[in-house]
Amino acid sequence: MKDPRKRSRIPIRIPVHLCTDPQGHHVKGDAVVVDLNAEGLGFETEAELKRGDLLFLKVALPISLACRVSYVKPRGPNYRCGASIQRIGFLDKLKLSDFVNNQIKKSKTTQNQGVAI
Numbered sequence: 001m002k003d004p005r006k007r008s009r010i011p012i013r014i015p016v017h018l019c020t021d022p023q024g025h026h027v028k029g030d031a032v033v034v035d036l037n038a039e040g041l042g043f044e045t046e047a048e049l050k051r052g053d054l055l056f057l058k059v060a061l062p063i064s065l066a067c068r069v070s071y072v073k074p075r076g077p078n079y080r081c082g083a084s085i086q087r088i089g090f091l092d093k094l095k096l097s098d099f100v101n102n103q104i105k106k107s108k109t110t111q112n113q114g115v116a117i
Contacts, residue, residue, distance in 0.1 A: 009035035009042065010103045017058040018047055022066070024058040031081075033059075036100060040084045041067065049081060063092035 014033040020026040029047025036042075049055075053069040067083035074080075088096065 009037045009040075010100055011035050012103055014059060016043065018045060018049075019056040019058055020054075022056050022064065024056065024064070028055065031057075033057075036103075038085075038097070038100065040070070040082060042080065042082050044075065044078050044080055046078050049079065054086065055083070063088070063095050065092060065096070 012033060012035065014036075016031050016033055017024060018028045018031050020028055028049075029045050031043040031045035031047065033041050033043045049069050049072050051069055051072060054066060055069065056064060056066050058064055065085055066087035068086050069081055069083050071082045072079050
């Protein structure tokens, strides 16, 4: 099976809250998702995380998903993190899939127009 980190990801910018509970009552920090595919995502945050942390991302789509941090690298005052999606409800998965497909279409249209993303 191909390593999920090696699969192409869609560049995006989505603000999220990093929560330690599924309901989103305990926010560990804020982040910006910078790339995404069906198995995982990359995000930047000021929150100090460690590999293996389980987080629940509250996204403005509105969807909620659980992800496990797979790497953390310092980048200036922030951290660049990667995470694998651990749990996502069926309807949220459909919403995410629609969102990703729309982003792919927008990206291709923008690239075809000669505008850098």
